[in-house]
Amino acid sequence: MIKYDRFELENGLRVIVHEDVSSPLVALNILYEVGSKDEHPDKTGFAHLFEHLMFGGSENVPDFDDPIQMAGGENNAFTNSDITNYYDVVPAENIETIFWLESDRMNKLNFSQESLDVQKKVVVEEFKETCLNRPYGDVWHHLSKLAYTHHSYQWPTIGKVPAHVEKANLEDVKSFFYNFYRPNNAILVLSGNISLAKAKSLTQKWFGDIERGQVIRQPIKTEQEQRAFRKSEVSGNIPVNAFYMGFHMCGRNHKDYVACDLLSDIFSNGRSSRFYQRLCKQRQIFSSIDAYITGTVDPGLIIVEGKPMPDYTLEQGLEEVWKELEEVKQNGITDEELQKLKNKNESSIAFADVNILNKAMNLAYYEHIGHLDLINKQVEIYNAITKEDIQEMAQKYLVKTNCNELRYYPN
Amino acid sequence: MDRKIAPKIQAIRKVIFPSVTQHKLKNGIPLHIISSSDHDIIKLELVFKAGRSTEREPLSSKATSSLLKEGTGKYSSEELAEKIDFYGSSISCSSGMDTNSITLFCAKKYFNYSLELVQEILFNPSFPEQELAKYKTRSAERLHQELSKNAVVAYRKITEVIYGKEHCYGYNTFPESYKSVKRENLIHHFQHCYTSDSCQMYLSGCTDHQIIKAIDDTMGHDFGLTSLTPNYTLPDNVDIQQFRISGNKLQNSIKIGKRLFNRQHPDYYTLFMLNTILGGYFGARLMSSIREEKGYTYNIYSVLESMAYDGYFYISTEVGSEYQDKTVDAIKEEIELLQNELVDVNELDMAKNYVLGNFLSMLDGPLKSSKVLKMLFENGLSTSDFDNMVHVISSVTSEQLLTIAQKHLDFNNLHQVSVGDF
Numbered sequence: 001m002i003k004y005d006r007f008e009l010e011n012g013l014r015v016i017v018h019e020d021v022s023s024p025l026v027a028l029n030i031l032y033e034v035g036s037k038d039e040h041p042d043k044t045g046f047a048h049l050f051e052h053l054m055f056g057g058s059e060n061v062p063d064f065d066d067p068i069q070m071a072g073g074e075n076n077a078f079t080n081s082d083i084t085n086y087y088d089v090v091p092a093e094n095i096e097t098i099f100w101l102e103s104d105r106m107n108k109l110n111f112s113q114e115s116l117d118v119q120k121k122v123v124v125e126e127f128k129e130t131c132l133n134r135p136y137g138d139v140w141h142h143l144s145k146l147a148y149t150h151h152s153y154q155w156p157t158i159g160k161v162p163a164h165v166e167k168a169n170l171e172d173v174k175s176f177f178y179n180f181y182r183p184n185n186a187i188l189v190l191s192g193n194i195s196l197a198k199a200k201s202l203t204q205k206w207f208g209d210i211e212r213g214q215v216i217r218q219p220i221k222t223e224q225e226q227r228a229f230r231k232s233e234v235s236g237n238i239p240v241n242a243f244y245m246g247f248h249m250c251g252r253n254h255k256d257y258v259a260c261d262l263l264s265d266i267f268s269n270g271r272s273s274r275f276y277q278r279l280c281k282q283r284q285i286f287s288s289i290d291a292y293i294t295g296t297v298d299p300g301l302i303i304v305e306g307k308p309m310p311d312y313t314l315e316q317g318l319e320e321v322w323k324e325l326e327e328v329k330q331n332g333i334t335d336e337e338l339q340k341l342k343n344k345n346e347s348s349i350a351f352a353d354v355n356i357l358n359k360a361m362n363l364a365y366y367e368h369i370g371h372l373d374l375i376n377k378q379v380e381i382y383n384a385i386t387k388e389d390i391q392e393m394a395q396k397y398l399v400k401t402n403c404n405e406l407r408y409y410p411n
Numbered sequence: 412m413d414r415k416i417a418p419k420i421q422a423i424r425k426v427i428f429p430s431v432t433q434h435k436l437k438n439g440i441p442l443h444i445i446s447s448s449d450h451d452i453i454k455l456e457l458v459f460k461a462g463r464s465t466e467r468e469p470l471s472s473k474a475t476s477s478l479l480k481e482g483t484g485k486y487s488s489e490e491l492a493e494k495i496d497f498y499g500s501s502i503s504c505s506s507g508m509d510t511n512s513i514t515l516f517c518a519k520k521y522f523n524y525s526l527e528l529v530q531e532i533l534f535n536p537s538f539p540e541q542e543l544a545k546y547k548t549r550s551a552e553r554l555h556q557e558l559s560k561n562a563v564v565a566y567r568k569i570t571e572v573i574y575g576k577e578h579c580y581g582y583n584t585f586p587e588s589y590k591s592v593k594r595e596n597l598i599h600h601f602q603h604c605y606t607s608d609s610c611q612m613y614l615s616g617c618t619d620h621q622i623i624k625a626i627d628d629t630m631g632h633d634f635g636l637t638s639l640t641p642n643y644t645l646p647d648n649v650d651i652q653q654f655r656i657s658g659n660k661l662q663n664s665i666k667i668g669k670r671l672f673n674r675q676h677p678d679y680y681t682l683f684m685l686n687t688i689l690g691g692y693f694g695a696r697l698m699s700s701i702r703e704e705k706g707y708t709y710n711i712y713s714v715l716e717s718m719a720y721d722g723y724f725y726i727s728t729e730v731g732s733e734y735q736d737k738t739v740d741a742i743k744e745e746i747e748l749l750q751n752e753l754v755d756v757n758e759l760d761m762a763k764n765y766v767l768g769n770f771l772s773m774l775d776g777p778l779k780s781s782k783v784l785k786m787l788f789e790n791g792l793s794t795s796d797f798d799n800m801v802h803v804i805s806s807v808t809s810e811q812l813l814t815i816a817q818k819h820l821d822f823n824n825l826h827q828v829s830v831g832d833f
Contacts, residue, residue, distance in 0.1 A: 091423055100418050119706070125706070270492070336497070343498050344496060347499025
């Protein structure tokens, strides 16, 4: 159970405070409601590049990282298709330094050509390190494009190609900043050793005078229902064959979401799960196999991926995977399996609640999806799911015509 | 409020180690306890001197550890997995250079249930031949896949160069190495290393006397004495070497390093600060120069590894292949700068504060603190050494850093390994 208070500043900044005096630290998390889904199809990778630029200094702060490190703190950020999330953790006595830094970069970033030029190179190297030079690193480029024909989830957060990142200019940076990085498009969370009163006065002091903006979003196209099986093949410098399947599912706030999450867990959460035990351990058809959901706010995908052992072809491996999917569709799951998943869920929530930064990020995320109160209802929501719900999800979503299959073959 | 005026920063002066209760089980095993009543969760870690430095033959430490959960007298591998997962517990068996661990995480209400499983794993593993065969096939295949990554190949090479192909800290395995792993090797390793006199236990979370009693009742009897004397031998002295290995072409993985020493060495903590300034955090010089100024890489860092008998230092990065030589030159430049010029006081203060703040974060909560405690004990240190470490770090001077840089970090004495476009 995470106790919290929520309030809003006049400029629209949403603030959530969770006091935890057992920690000597405070975590500050700022979530900006912009992700790669908000990008123009010809300028992809920009939201993530922009995240890098947020560390290049602001009007009164030549370097973002120096003061945090001087204050004994740490910070970082990530971007995904829905959001850009920044976080800082500092000793409680130095929390005001973070207010100064985060509010200054929300107020007015330094639009520096030099920083832009260097960070474009850094991001291109990141692109190479995580996608192009790593075996299977380009899977999201191929799979997203195959699965999404309309929605802007069709490109990964890093961008379609390095060239998109390379052509970003300062005008793009400025307009993106003043459009999306406004207080009324942000959620600020404080978690740790800070009282509500102190959080209120510091937030008002440092963020209160930042002007709200008019956030203009390009309309995001709705993905049309898929009616026929799609497949694609890639060959590359990879050690072994691999397949990835993406099945369209619902979005984060849809009633099916939690049951789909548990459905993927049946196959692949833990060493006792069906895929690991049957296909990896006992029959040794795969060296690795996994199932999970992409977890996006708009309708996402259930992913199944695997690498067959050398004695098996991709076709043989896929046939065995489909048998497992069909079995759940036809026979459902057992009471024990369901109870196990619920217990596992409860336990992972208990362990996640130990960490102040985890709690800060989660609070921000639940506010972002518009259901802050759900953060403390996850156990009961998961516990309400029945075996029939999970079987129904399998029947509804794990069907061939809803499947996008990507195959990798070594050169 | 004037945004031009930065809020005053308070220097971190104290890092207080949370209180540790020492308990001895009936068989003499030390149980180190850090408790808090905040969350109803428990972590119990059993640590044995059973790592690579105790092996008779390569892979026996790792394979023994991996097979512990693959079947016991009472449960098959599958049953065990099912039982561990059922109440959302986790039991992991890990292997390292010097020690191997069995670590339990569970909700407090399922502690007794989970402890019975740990007990099975520790006292009754059966190392089934069939499971071993599967493990060997699976591991060989996974290793085959890992070897397609430049960074993996580079890391294997640099540690091999530093310690030698036959040395316990330096040897590499290949997919075919698994063929020679035999059941009797595992049983031998298990019987001689997973013993009560080689064990330390760390308990953290929402503990109480009933939990301690349960541990004593299940694991407080004698379970063997270590009959293996550690067969650690010093590595041979080697010439400085450079390797260029062909791999994936878009980026090169670069590792530059040398053998040094472990935490017990008198220069260690000064060197630790020097390493922090060179490549130990985001604000470090390598990151500032090679990423933030030049844009050659997404990430570059340097590390001091400390084991029971030795230690080493290396710099690691992945750079665009076209930046290979420029990157090595820039690394050389940064190291030479540390050997020739005093570190500015502000920069040193920043690194100190960062490190002390990081310690605060590492000690935030009982579970994280017990990890630090384990690290200290594994290096033959205690919580009072931690206080001393904080003191040494807080008082290190630029002059000391210069001396240490000249003494230990000559660029010409570093091995270089690059894997990529060659």
